[in-house]
Every structure is written in structure tokens, then in C-alpha cells.
Amino acid sequence: xxxxxxxxxRRLSIPTGIPTGVLLAITGYFxxxxxxxxxxxxDDQNTGIILGYVFATAGFxxxxxxxxxxxxxxxxxxxxxxxxxxxxxxxxxYFRLSLDHKVIxxxxxxxxxxxxxxxxVGAMVIRTxxxxxxxxxxxxxxxxxxxxxHSVMMIFITSAAIVGPFGNYLVPLMIGSRRMAFPRLxxxxxxxxxxxxxxxxxxxxxxxxxxxxxxxxxLSEQAGQGMDSYIVGFILIGLALITSGVNMLATIIALRAxxxxxxxxxxxxxxxxxxxILGLLAAPVLAAALVMLALDRSAQTSFFLASNGGSNYLxxxxxxxxxxxxxxxxxxxxxxxxxxxxxxxxxxxxxxxRVGVVGLFGVTLLSWFVWQxxxxxxGIAPVLRPFYMLSTELISVPTGFIxxxxxxxxxxxxxxxxxxxxxxxGFLFNFLIGGIxxxxxxxxxxxxxLHGSYFSMAHFHYTIMGGEIFAFAAAIYYWFPxxxxxxxxxxxxxxxxxxxxxxxxxxxxxxxxxxLLDMPRRVSAYNPGLQFLNQWVTFSAYLLFxxxxxxxxxxxxxxxxxxxxxxxxxxxxxxLEWQIPTPVPARNFERVxxxxxxxxxxxxxxxxxxxxxxxxxxxxxxx
Amino acid sequence: xxxxxALTSRDHSxxxxxxxxxxxxxxxxxxxxxxxxxDQSVQGADQxxxxxxxxxxxxxxxxGVVVLVLYSAIFFRRRxxxxxxxxxxxxxxxxxxxxxxxxxFVLVLVLALLGITTLVSSQAAQAVGASGRAIGSGSxxxxxxxxxxxxxxxxxxxxxxxxxxxxxxxxGVETTHLELPVGVPVEFHVTSLDIIHSWWAYxxxxxxxxxxxxxxxxxxTPQRTGSFTVRCAELCGxxxxxxxxxxxxxxxxxxxxxxxxxxxATFAEIGKSLPSxxxxxxxxxxxxxT
Numbered sequence: 001x002x003x004x005x006x007x008x009x010r011r012l013s014i015p016t017g018i019p020t021g022v023l024l025a026i027t028g029y030f031x032x033x034x035x036x037x038x039x040x041x042x043d044d045q046n047t048g049i050i051l052g053y054v055f056a057t058a059g060f061x062x063x064x065x066x067x068x069x070x071x072x073x074x075x076x077x078x079x080x081x082x083x084x085x086x087x088x089x090x091x092x093x094y095f096r097l098s099l100d101h102k103v104i105x106x107x108x109x110x111x112x113x114x115x116x117x118x119x120x121v122g123a124m125v126i127r128t129x130x131x132x133x134x135x136x137x138x139x140x141x142x143x144x145x146x147x148x149x150h151s152v153m154m155i156f157i158t159s160a161a162i163v164g165p166f167g168n169y170l171v172p173l174m175i176g177s178r179r180m181a182f183p184r185l186x187x188x189x190x191x192x193x194x195x196x197x198x199x200x201x202x203x204x205x206x207x208x209x210x211x212x213x214x215x216x217x218x219l220s221e222q223a224g225q226g227m228d229s230y231i232v233g234f235i236l237i238g239l240a241l242i243t244s245g246v247n248m249l250a251t252i253i254a255l256r257a258x259x260x261x262x263x264x265x266x267x268x269x270x271x272x273x274x275x276x277i278l279g280l281l282a283a284p285v286l287a288a289a290l291v292m293l294a295l296d297r298s299a300q301t302s303f304f305l306a307s308n309g310g311s312n313y314l315x316x317x318x319x320x321x322x323x324x325x326x327x328x329x330x331x332x333x334x335x336x337x338x339x340x341x342x343x344x345x346x347x348x349x350x351x352x353x354r355v356g357v358v359g360l361f362g363v364t365l366l367s368w369f370v371w372q373x374x375x376x377x378x379g380i381a382p383v384l385r386p387f388y389m390l391s392t393e394l395i396s397v398p399t400g401f402i403x404x405x406x407x408x409x410x411x412x413x414x415x416x417x418x419x420x421x422x423x424x425x426g427f428l429f430n431f432l433i434g435g436i437x438x439x440x441x442x443x444x445x446x447x448x449x450l451h452g453s454y455f456s457m458a459h460f461h462y463t464i465m466g467g468e469i470f471a472f473a474a475a476i477y478y479w480f481p482x483x484x485x486x487x488x489x490x491x492x493x494x495x496x497x498x499x500x501x502x503x504x505x506x507x508x509x510x511x512x513x514x515x516l517l518d519m520p521r522r523v524s525a526y527n528p529g530l531q532f533l534n535q536w537v538t539f540s541a542y543l544l545f546x547x548x549x550x551x552x553x554x555x556x557x558x559x560x561x562x563x564x565x566x567x568x569x570x571x572x573x574x575x576l577e578w579q580i581p582t583p584v585p586a587r588n589f590e591r592v593x594x595x596x597x598x599x600x601x602x603x604x605x606x607x608x609x610x611x612x613x614x615x616x617x618x619x620x621x622x623x
Numbered sequence: 624x625x626x627x628x629a630l631t632s633r634d635h636s637x638x639x640x641x642x643x644x645x646x647x648x649x650x651x652x653x654x655x656x657x658x659x660x661x662d663q664s665v666q667g668a669d670q671x672x673x674x675x676x677x678x679x680x681x682x683x684x685x686x687g688v689v690v691l692v693l694y695s696a697i698f699f700r701r702r703x704x705x706x707x708x709x710x711x712x713x714x715x716x717x718x719x720x721x722x723x724x725x726x727x728f729v730l731v732l733v734l735a736l737l738g739i740t741t742l743v744s745s746q747a748a749q750a751v752g753a754s755g756r757a758i759g760s761g762s763x764x765x766x767x768x769x770x771x772x773x774x775x776x777x778x779x780x781x782x783x784x785x786x787x788x789x790x791x792x793x794x795g796v797e798t799t800h801l802e803l804p805v806g807v808p809v810e811f812h813v814t815s816l817d818i819i820h821s822w823w824a825y826x827x828x829x830x831x832x833x834x835x836x837x838x839x840x841x842x843x844t845p846q847r848t849g850s851f852t853v854r855c856a857e858l859c860g861x862x863x864x865x866x867x868x869x870x871x872x873x874x875x876x877x878x879x880x881x882x883x884x885x886x887x888a889t890f891a892e893i894g895k896s897l898p899s900x901x902x903x904x905x906x907x908x909x910x911x912x913t
Contacts, residue, residue, distance in 0.1 A: 140861050210860050218835065219818040219860060306836030307905050311736040313834070346699075348710030352720050363825045377821065377831040379839030381815070386757055388737040393731045393738075403688060404720065410695035412635075413710035417700050428692050436681045443738040445673045448830045449661055452821055452856035516659060518825040523864030525850070573708055603709035 010149050016065030017096050021440050021516035025195070028052070029058030031276025040298060049225050053202075053232035057195045065097045069184060071378065073336050077605030095338035096112055096436055097191065099183035101585055105169025106483060108477075110384040111190075113552065115197050122150030122544055127541040129497050130534045135524035143524040145208020145226065152200055152213045152230060158464055159279075159326070160193060161472045162333035163244060167272045169483055171248065173577035174266045176257025176593040176611060181250035182243075196236035203229035212522055212566035214323070217304030217315040221296050231294050238283035238290070241329070245280030248272055258616060259595030266575055266599045267343075267350060270357050271336020274364040281368075320371035329434070330464055331431075334471035335402045338424045341478055342409045343600040344544060344573040345421040350600045351408030351546070355401045364396025366391060376447045385444050392442035399435055403428065419493035423474035426501045429464025432457060437512060457475040468505055468561045472549065484559055485582045492554040494609050496547055503543035510537050575599035576610050591615030638698075644681070645688045650682035660826050662841040663851055663873055667828020669834035673741055676732065684730070774810040774842065777801070778900070781813070781820035784862040786853060791885065795900040797893070798886045800870045801853070804879035808844040814903045821857035824871060830856055838902035845873040 032055035036048030061067075072230050093103050094110075125146045129138035138146070168190075172180060180186045203209055203226035211220045213226070215234075250275050256265070292303040293315070302308035304315045324518075335356075343350040350356060369391040378384060406428060437459040441448050450456055480488045499579060510533050517533075519526050526534070558564065569578040576599065582587065593611040601607040659674070661667040691862035701708065780790040780797070789797045801824075803809055813822050815833035823830040826849070831841040851873065874882065887894075898904060 009625035135864070136796050140864070144861055210858070212858050214858075216819055216858070219858065222818060222860070306834070311836075346710055347707065349712050349714045351713060353714040353718055355715065355724075377830045379834060385737075386742060389738050389742075390735045393735045396731055397724070397727050400723065404723045407688070407691050407695065408719065409875055410692075410699060413695075413699055414701040414705065414708045415695060415698065415699050416707065425692055425696055429689065432685060432688050439681070440674070440677055440735060443673060443677060443734065445670045445738060446677065449667075449670055449674075449825075449828060451830055452823070494738055518823075518852055518854060520823065520854050520864075522858045525867075526657070527867075568714075601712070603712040 003217055011045075014497055015048040016063060016068060018064070021060040021063030024059030024063035025056040026059075026447060028057075028277070031055050033541045035234075036298075040407070041300050045225055045297070046228055048297055049206075049228045050232060053228065057192070057199070057232070057236060060195050061188070061191060066184070066188060066458070068189070082363075083531065088369075097187055099187055101168050101172050101180045101186060101584070104190070104587075105165050106184055107190055108160065108164035108168060108193075108558045111140070111193055111197075111484070112157055112161050113154060113555070114415075116161075116548070117552070118158060118201070119153040120152055120548055121198065122146050122153065123334055123541065126150060127538040129524060130526070131538050133526050133528040133531050133534070133584055138524070140524045141207070142321070144210045144522075146205065147522050148209045148230070149200065149213055150225075152233065153197070154464075155213050155326075156196060156200065156233070158235055158330045160243060160244070160469055161330075162337065162475060163248070163272060163279075163329075163466060164193070165483075166268075166337070166475050166479060167248060167333065168242075170479065170577055171251060171253070171269055173482075173580065173588060173593050174269050174575065174599075175255060176253060176576055176589065176595060177251065177255040177590055178587045179255070181255055182247040183297060185243040186293050189240045189247065190463055190491045192236045192240040192243075192592050196233040197540035198369075201229075202232040203227075205538075206448050207431070213294070214319060215315075216319075217293060217296070218306075218310050220293060220315075221304065231290050233296075235287050241279035241283040242287075243606070244404065245278075245283075248276040249280065250274075257593050257595050257611070259352055259611070261595075263353075264595060264598040265358075265441075266340060267335035267356055268333070268340040270360050271333045271339075274360045275332040277364055278325040278329045278332070278367065280605070282322045282329070286322035286326075289322070292318075301576065312445070313375075313378070316375055316378060316380075317371070319568065321334070321375070321423065325367045325461070326370040327463070328363055329467045332363065334427065335360060335363075337471045337475050337478075338427050339402065339405050341424050342406045342600070343422055343476060344571060344575065345416045345418060345424075346413035347407045347602045348413045348600070349598070349602060349604075350405060352405050353598075356405040359398040359401030360449075361399070362397060362434075366398065367395040370395065370442075372566055373442055376444050377451050387446055389442055390516050393439060396435060396439060403432070416571075418473040418477070419490055419497060420478035422494070422497045423470050423477065425472040426497065427467055427474065429501075430504065431464050433509075434462030434467055437462065450515060452518045452521055453515035454511045454521060457521045458511035458515060461508050470500075473497075478556075478571065478575075480558075481570050482577060482582070482584075485566055486558055486563045487570060488562060488564045489554050489559045492557070496550050496554060499550065500544065500547035503540050503547050505542035507537055507544050513564045574602060579610060580612065589613065589615075634696075635698075639694055643687050646690065646704045647685040648847050650686055651679060651686050654678045654682060661828045663826040663847050663849060664828055666843045667826065668846070669741060669789060670828045673737065678736060680730065680734065713871045735746045738862055774808040775804070777803070777809055777811050779811055779813040779822045779831075779833065780904070781822060781855070781859075782816040782853070783818070784859055784866040786820075786822060786855075786866070786868065787911050789900060791900045793883050793887060795894070796887045796890055796899065797881070798890065798898055800868060800872075802874050802879055802882045803844050803845050805848050806872050807876070808842065811841040811843065812902060813839040813841060816904060818859055820859045821865070822857050823854045823856040825854065826851035827871075827873075832857060836903050836905060848873050848875060 029052040029337055032051035033048040036051040037045060040047030056258060081412060098104060125138060127134060129143045131137060135143055168186060206226035207224050209223050209226040209230050211223060215230055252269055295301040296303055302310040304310045304312050339350060339356050370388060372381065372384060372388045373392045441450055441456055476486050477493055480486065484603050514530055517530060519530055568580065568582060592615050593613045594616055595611045597610055598610040599610055648671045657882045659671050661671050779792065780787045786799050787799055789795055795816060811829065811831060813831040813833045814837060815835045817835060820833040822833055823832060827843055827845065829841055829843050831839045851871040853868040853871050855863055
């Protein structure tokens with residue numbers, strides 16, 4: 001290998017990295033602002049700010065080195081297709097553009113956890129304000145900005161919380177691949193997230209945006225310059241979803257090791273596959289809607305303005321056509337994690353593996369036909385309401401398959417109740433409540449009362465936080481030894497689980513009741529009769545936040561302060577990602593392994609090992 | 624299997640069914656004690672009825688799954704000191720899977736049918752001119768108010784951050800609070816002057832989005848006198864939470880007549896400067912992006 005040549009050629013390129021990126025981002029921002037203010041149609045700076053954010057992102061990515069490879073190819077430099085990852089060692093690689101999926105997984109994990117902290121602080125501000133039924137603690141305007149920032153930040157996080165860290169790190173290891181199909185797209189999908197988060201945070205300088213995460217026009221057209229942060233940040237997250245979706249799909253379809261038939265694919269990878277399909281197809285619709293909104297705000301179009309011939313229904317439809325698959329982008333990988341972990345800790349084959357896969361695909365398919373259930377009381381297309389009611393309720397059938405698979409797997413096994421398994425059981429409980437309350441919302445007559453109330457807010461927190469974030473925690477506890485070589489402290493983990501589980505339910509169950517008792521979402525002032533309920537919820541929310549602090553403390557403690565080296569394969573799992581040494585070698589596998597059996601063949605008297613790591617050499621068979 | 628008592632499937636079933644039944648009954652009793660005040664209109668009472676039926680169906684599903692999860696976690700757990708033990712290699716059970724799929728499918732269809740019949744039957748009721756329709760017929764942009772309609776016409780006009788009401792049957796008078804006569808079917812026409820709001824009359828069981836340029840219709844028949852609360856249920860800017868009015872009232876027919884006369888007198892001067900009644904109003908084009 002021409003490693004030496006590579007390093008000399010790298011010296012030819014401009015110095016890339018975060019400092020260059022930040023420098024170009026700042027330059028790009030001011031260039032964009034100048035351009036927009038010079039040629040913009042309004043004198044309200046929106047054009048300048050939008051262009052500023054776009055140029056800043058482009059500058060940042062160029063500074064990070066995303067143009068080096070295309071330019072190098074253009075100019076005829078020889079570059080190894082998977083160059084830098086091989087020779088990169090040390091802490092510095094986590095702060096550079098790395099093409100190693102393992103580095104990207106860690107980068108994602110740390111970024112997501114950091115963003116989660118800010119999103120959580122936002123939630124605490126919201127709950128503190130709601131201690132009082134009038135906006136006396138936090139002024140109404142600030143309250144509204146915090147609602148917007150909390151919601152969009154959390155949407156950014158949950159879009160990538162599982163696919164980002166665990167999808168990137170584990171999919172190649174699970175499918176026996178030495179690389180991702182499109183490592184540059186993969187790196188791009190990560191490096192779009194920090195600019196998106198920073199641009200979103202920049203909304204605070206402009207007074208935030210008043211629309212929550214739904215960005216309903218025309219409120220979003222009336223809003224101040226903070227709205228531009230929403231537009232550009234969300235477009236970047238959409239791009240991240242698209243690039244990550246393309247990469248994951250290609251990797252899973254094309255780079256499975258020989259012998260890894262579809263029927264042997266780990267169920268977690270199926271979850272990632274389905275979520276990638278959704279991200280790839282849904283995010284372009286969002287991006288298109290956001291571009292239209294940006295044009296409305298900057299170029300005098302009126303896509304969403306009824307007074308000038310547009311319609312606010314257009315935004316609602318485009319947004320929810322993205323928005324409803326989006327919520328399954330959150331939850332499908334979580335389904336994958338829960339089924340995967342159930343098999344490994346029950347130490348049994350997955351009960352009804354095919355039913356589980358059909359369940360994932362059923363949700364994927366049906367999620368395209370339900371979006372108007374968000375618009376039951378909007379006055380649009382009343383004749384279609386029975387259809388959307390039926391399609392929405394039908395989703396509970398494939399979702400029920402997931403419960404069938406997990407419960408069937410646990411049945412008459414000997415479940416090893418580790419911390420990750422506890423989180424999976426917590427997931428089942430929370431998601432059950434989330435799913436059942438979802439059926440209430442899907443029924444048009446009951447939705448008339450529940451729509452836009454705290455009931456729906458509590459419902460989606462049950463599915464996203466009680467569902468996805470619990471599965472996220474399970475995944476961290478389970479795969480942390482794989483990713484870092486260190487065990488998370490299990491005692492702290494148990495305390496964390498019970499603390500978080502109780503605080504979570506104590507926070508959100510009362511909110512279901514608040515919704516039934518006339519409390520609309522996103523209000524800073526509410527019925528004084530509900531003050532006690534809200535104070536209860538606020539104190540529970542503080543407990544919930546402190547449980548997350550405990551989680552963070554556990555991660556920091558076990559990772560850096562008092563690291564306990566993990567034994568190889570601490571969970572004695574069969575699956576392929578645990579069969580390779582720690583730390584994972586630069587190219588994962590010496591040779592592309594030959595898969596001999598499924599990952600869940602526990603208890604078979606003469607089960608083959610999951611793979612022959614010597615690869616195809618000397619292999620005689622195996623399908 | 625070591626030192627564990629060998630339990631048959633029947634033993635397991637009994638140990639699961641008993642807590643399931645107990646919890647379900649407890650759940651039903653608890654749920655039946657909850658009274659929601661959404662009964663001021665026929666439609667609101669319908670919604671609450673649907674809510675109870677759904678809860679009655681949801682409770683056994685919820686308790687069933689919770690009992691199964693807890694049972695597995697408690698009785699099938701690996702105890703301290705036990706070696707790791709691989710469970711029996713069962714890859715699935717066709718009968719159980721089929722039962723699960725069929726049961727969940729039937730349950731969902733029952734629920735959907737329940738919802739659709741509520742929706743459709745009450746729409747049919749509206750078609751023959753009787754009272755009662757759970758859900759609005761949606762927007763009829765630009766269509767004039769039907770004069771033959773025997774429903775009381777009430778236009779709800781939303782703007783940042785309050786609701787006002789116009790009564791085309793009473794000379795288009797615009798009021799700041801809403802009173803409705805008991806027993807008279809009402810056709811609400813909900814529209815907005817600026818951005819999207821949502822008119823939520825909680826005790827009446829009415830919620831309809833107010834869209835600029837759209838006449839969103841909703842039908843309700845008040846059946847009980849008393850006051851109701853109006854709130855905005857769609858985020859509409861900084862004072863969204865304050866966009867509420869606790870002074871809505873359902874009153875007797877004669878009280879309504881005297882109230883509307885009084886309103887006509889109070890707002891007579893202002894009424895002269897109002898635009899004439901229309902399904903929707905186009906204000907000055909919204910100032911964008913300021």
C-alpha cells in the first residue's frame with residue numbers, strides 16, 4: 001500500500017479541519033449576508049441571513065475538507081478511495097473529517113449527547129415557566145422561543161440518535177463489511193449536524209421563532225429572522241437524512257458478507273434499512289417545503305399565503321407528508337434494538353423473525369398513507385377522514401408484531417436482566433402507552449377534543465422519549481463496550497433506569513390527563529385549575545432531567561475517569577459485531593468473513609458459529 | 624432447567640390470566656368513575672361515549688401486555704448465580720402468531736368501524752335536516768350560506784389573539800363572547816383574519832381550525848345550559864395561551880333572544896364600520912418576514 005505516497009499527496013492539499021472550517025464559515029456567513037442585503041427584495045435581512053447560513057455551511061464543509069477529494073480527482077491526483085481512515089490514530093481523528101465509520105459513530109454519539117443536553121435544558125425552562133398558570137416566571141415571548149428551540153433541537157437529535165451513532169458504527173460490523181458503501185456521504189451526513197445545531201441555536205440572537213417544530217405557515221411567514229434558522233437548520237438535517245439513507249441502503253444491500261442472506265440479517269439492520277428508506281423518501285419533501293417557505297419569506301412568492309392566492313393547507317400537507325414518516329424514522333431503529341436485545345438476553349432465537357421484519361416493513365409502507373390524521377379538524381378533505389382513520393389504526397397491527405416478537409422471545413426463556421434489557425422492558429411499557437394513546441388520536445370523534453392538546457403532546461413524548469430515547473439508552477449500555485472498550489457502570493445504570501422510568505411516567509402520564517382537561521399545547525398561560533397537575537409534572541420533569549444527568553455522569557465516569565476495560569464480548573452474544581477484537585481493527589475484519597449461521601441461533605445443539613472470520617479461503621460451502 | 628419447578632403452559636396461563644382479569648376490572652372501574660365535562664352538546668356527548676368505548680377496549684390490551692412483560696421479567700429471569708442458559712430454540716409458533724395477527728387486526732377494524740359509523744351516521748342525520756353531526760363538513764370556500772338551513776348560523780372569526788362571533792341571522796352583528804340557545808342545532812363557520820388558529824369550545828366538544836380565507840364548518844347542538852370555555856388550540860404566536868374566553872354560555876331560547884338584542888344594541892355603532900357578512904375575509908396581505 002502506498003501509504004507514504006498518500007501522506008505526501010495530502011501535504012499538497014490545503015490544511016483542512018475545524019479551524020479552517022470555522023474560518024470559512026464566518027467568511028461565508030458575512031459574504032452571504034452582504035450578498036443578500038445587497039440584492040434582497042425586502043429590507044428585512046431575511047435574504048441575507050438565509051444566504052449567510054447557507055454560505056457558512058458550505059464554507060464549513062469546504063474547510064473540513066469535503067472538496068479535497070472531488071478536486072483531487074478533477075486535478076488528477078491519485079488518492080486511495082479509503083485513504084485517511086487507515087492511517088489515522090489518536091484523539092485527533094475525532095475532530096477531523098474521517099471516513100472511518102467507527103470514528104463517525106463516536107462523533108455522532110458525542111454530538112447527539114451534547115445536543116440532548118441543550119434540548120433538555122430547554123424542556124426544563126418550559127416546565128419551570130409552567131409552574132405558574134400565567135407567564136410570570138419566563139416571559140411569554142421567551143417561553144415561545146424556548147418551545148421552538150426545544151422541539152426542533154429534539155427533532156434533530158431523534159432523527160439521528162440511533163442511526164447516527166449505532167447505525168454507522170455497527171451496520172458494517174454486523175453485516176461483515178470492511179467499510180461503508182459511500183464513506184464520504186456518511187461523513188457528510190455527520191458534518192451537517194453540527195452546523196444545523198449551531199444555526200438553530202443562532203435563532204436565539206434573533207428572538208427565536210414562534211412556530212414550534214411544525215412551522216405552520218402563515219405564522220412562520222409573519223415570524224422574525226429567527227425563523228430563517230429553522231428553515232436552513234431543518235434543510236441541513238433533511239440533507240443528512242438523505243445522505244445517510246443512501247449510504248445505509250447501499251451498504252446493507254450491496255456490502256453484506258458472503259453467506260449473510262436476508263434471512264440471517266440482524267433485525268437491528270432491518271430496522272436501519274427501513275428507517276433509511278423513509279428518510280431517503282421523506283426528507284426531500286421537507287426540503288422542498290422549506291425552500292418554498294424560504295422563497296415566501298425572501299423572494300415575494302406566496303405559496304402559503306391565502307391573501308395572495310396560496311394556501312396554508314399546502315404547507316400542512318407537505319410538512320406532514322414528511323412529518324409522519326419522520327416519526328417512524330425515530331422509532332423503527334428503536335424497534336430493531338429492542339428485538340435484537342431481546343434475543344441476545346433471552347438467549348433464544350428471535351420468536352417470529354419474519355413477523356418482525358414484516359412488522360417493520362408494514363410500518364414503513366403504511367406510514368405514507370396517514371399524514372392527514374394531523375389535519376382532522378383543519379377543515380380539509382372531510383370525505384377522506386374515514387380513510388386516514390383506518391390507515392392510521394391499521395399501523396397498530398404491524399406495530400403489534402414487534403410486541404409479539406419480543407414477548408414470544410422472552411416466553412419461557414431465562415432473561416438476563418441487564419441494564420440494557422431493563423431499558424428494553426421500559427420501552428415496551430412506554431411505547432404501549434404511546435401506541436394506545438395514538439389510537440385515541442386517530443379516531444376522528446375523539447380527536448376533536450384531543451387534537452392540539454396536551455394529550456397529543458404527552459402521546460408523542462411517550463413514543464419518542466419513552467420509546468426511542470429508552471431504546472437509545474439501551475443501545476448505549478449494550479454497545480458501549482463494543483464502541484469504547486469500556487463497560488458502563490452497571491449499578492449506576494440500574495439506578496439510572498429506575499429513576500428515569502419512574503420520573504418519565506410521573507411526568508408524562510399526568511399530561512395525558514391535562515390534555516383531556518382543556519390544556520392546549522405550547523401555551524404559556526393555562527387554566528388555573530390545572531396548576532397543581534402542572535406543578536407535579538414540573539417536579540417530575542426535574543427528576544427526569546436529573547436522571548439524564550446521572551446518565552451523562554455514568555458515561556463520563558466510566559469512559560474517562562474510572563474506566564473498567566470490558567472483557568471481550570461481555571454479553572456473550574452470538575452476533576458478528578461481538579466476534580472481533582477490541583478495539584475494532586481499522587478495517588474491521590482481516591478478511592471479509594464468511595457467514596455460516598444466523599445471529600440468533602442460541603440453544604441449538606450443534607449450532608455453527610455465526611461466521612468464519614478467515615473468510616472465503618478454504619471454504620467449501622455455506623449459502 | 625436446574626432447580627426450577629417445571630411449570631406447564633397451563634400453570635403459566637392461570638398465573639397470567641388471574642392478574643390480567645383483576646387489573647382489567649380495576650381499570651374498568653377506575654375509568655368508569657372519570658367524568659369528563661364534555662357533554663354540553665350532542666356531539667360532545669358522542670365523543671365522550673367513543674372515548675369510553677375505546678378505553679374499555681384499550682384497558683384489557685394494556686393490562687394484558689403489561690402482565691405478560693412483568694411476568695416474563697419476574698418468572699423467566701435469570702436469577703443471581705445461575706449460569707447463562709440458552710433458551711429452547713423455538714423460532715416461532717404459527718398458531719400463536721396467527722392468533723395475534725387476527726386478534727389485533729379484528730380489534731383495529733372494530734375500532735375503525737366504530738369511528739366511521741359515528742362519523743357517517745351522524746352525517747346522514749345532517750343530510751335529512753335533523754340535528755346532530757359529530758364532525759364538521761369541512762371547508763366550502765366561497766359558497767354562500769344556505770338560506771334554507773334550519774341551523775343557527777354562527778361565524779367564528781379568529782385573529783391574534785381573540786375570537787369574535789358574527790350572527791348572519793341577526794343582521795351580521797359581531798360579538799365578543801358567545802351565547803347559544805339550548806336545543807338549537809348550530810352551524811359554525813370558522814375563519815381567520817391572519818394566521819391559523821383553532822377554535823376549541825371545550826365543554827361543547829367542538830374544535831375547528833380557523834384558516835385565513837377558508838370557511839371551515841362544524842355542527843353542534845347544545846343540549847345543556849351552562850358556561851363553556853373557549854381556547855385556541857393551534858399555536859398562533861406569543862399570546863396563544865391567553866387566547867381564551869371563559870364566558871361562553873349555553874342559555875335558554877328566550878335568554879338568547881334578549882342577549883342577542885342587547886348585543887345588537889351595544890354593537891350597533893361598530894357594526895356600521897364592519898364589512899358585510901362573508902364566508903371569509905381577506906385582510907390586507909400579511910406583512911411577511913418582519
